Amino acid sequence: MSLRASQRVVRKISTDEYQKTKQKAAIRKRIETHREIMLAIISALQEGTNKKTDIVKLVNERIGTGKNKIRSVLKEFTGEKVDDAKFLL
Numbered sequence: 001m002s003l004r005a006s007q008r009v010v011r012k013i014s015t016d017e018y019q020k021t022k023q024k025a026a027i028r029k030r031i032e033t034h035r036e037i038m039l040a041i042i043s044a045l046q047e048g049t050n051k052k053t054d055i056v057k058l059v060n061e062r063i064g065t066g067k068n069k070i071r072s073v074l075k076e077f078t079g080e081k082v083d084d085a086k087f088l089l
Contacts, residue, residue: 030076037065037073 013021031038040059049055056070 034073036063037070038077041070041074
């Protein structure tokens with residue numbers, strides 16, 4: 001057993017804390033899965049492109065990902081309405 005492994009501390013956590021940790025891990029995994037698309041979307045936003053249609057077109061031209069895939073990532077991370085925005089905006 002390595003020194004690092006023997007120094008780990010185990011502590012009991014609440015169900016709520018467990019659920020939050022699990023949710024954060026799932027979000028990180030989804031973000032990593034769509035990293036290239038998300039970086040291209042963020043770049044488009046930073047350049048002033050703000051209409052979803054224009055973002056989809058620009059990202060498609062830049063990285064060659066299908067428009068439907070780009071739309072699904074936009075929907076997943078921003079939602080249909082401004083009130084649903086979660087990650088990007």
